[in-house]
Amino acid sequence: AQSVAQPEDQVNVAEGNPLTVKCTYSVSGNPYLFWYVQYPNRGLQFLLKYITGDNLVKGSYGFEAEFNKSQTSFHLKKPSALVSDSALYFCAVRAWMDSSYKLIFGSGTRLLVRP
Amino acid sequence: EAQVTQNPRYLITVTGKKLTVTCSQNMNHEYMSWYRQDPGLGLRQIYYSMNVEVTDKGDVPEGYKVSRKEKRNFPLILESPSPNQTSLYFCASSEKGSSYNSPLHFGNGTRLTVT
Numbered sequence A: 001a002q003s004v005a006q007p008e009d010q011v012n013v014a015e016g017n018p019l020t021v022k023c024t025y026s027v028s029g030n031p032y033l034f035w036y037v038q039y040p041n042r043g044l045q046f047l048l049k050y051i052t053g054d055n056l057v058k059g060s061y062g063f064e065a066e067f068n069k070s071q072t073s074f075h076l077k078k079p080s081a082l083v084s085d086s087a088l089y090f091c092a093v094r095a096w097m098d099s100s101y102k103l104i105f106g107s108g109t110r111l112l113v114r115p
Numbered sequence B: 001e002a003q004v005t006q007n008p009r010y011l012i013t014v015t016g017k018k019l020t021v022t023c024s025q026n027m028n029h030e031y032m033s034w035y036r037q038d039p040g041l042g043l044r045q046i047y048y049s050m051n052v053e054v055t056d057k058g059d060v061p062e063g064y065k066v067s068r069k070e071k072r073n074f075p076l077i078l079e080s081p082s083p084n085q086t087s088l089y090f091c092a093s094s095e096k097g098s099s100y101n102s103p104l105h106f107g108n109g110t111r112l113t114v115t
Helices: none
Strands: A003-005 A010-014 A019-021 A024-026 A033-038 A044-050 A056-058 A064-068 A073-078 A087-097 A100-105 A109-114 B004-007 B010-013 B019-025 B031-038 B042-051 B054-057 B076-078 B087-094 B110-114
Touching (some): A003 A087, A003 A100, A019 A109, A024 A073, A033 A064, A033 A073, A044 A056, A044 A064, A073 A087, B010 B019, B019 B087, B019 B110
Parallel strands (some): A010 A109, B010 B110
Antiparallel strands (some): A003 A024, A019 A073, A033 A087, A056 A064, A064 A073, A087 A100, A087 A109, B004 B019, B019 B076, B031 B042, B042 B054, B087 B110
């Protein structure tokens, strides 16, 4: 079955430390991968995407993600976390299902950055 | 400002009372979609529209209706709401949706409670 998994419900980091939010996927064919962030009482905002090319993708707010084909992962990273990065993060993958493309979202990971 | 606007932000209703959640985008996007967000389940697609007068079911369409008479508007209709439709709803749009190359732009959400 085609799917995307975010194995951690919550990630806690101290401000200034590096952060990683994990995402693994299972799709047939070449994956299109996305990260979105949701701040309280707001809709999801696009952070970055991988379609092809360089495995390290840079996005908004200093975030980046590394595509690893052998491990089928697309982890979100940031070298130095800010308190304002605290939010809910969603990984999504494009999959071919039922004769059309679908966008499958993970269950979300809550990032808490403590001062 | 480019945006997706949903109304209302909060809605409390009773079982069986028809309601409509409006969605409008000002970016001339072809693709629009409705999602519901439930804890631990991520986002699940309800209905989507590739263009005017073209709509299709997503993963959880039961109990919902949509229409796309104009490019900018994509209302979600609950003919006879039930408590299991209590959820956080998001409307989204993108420039072209069929291949999901373009990122989605989300509204700020509508929190619906059905008693």
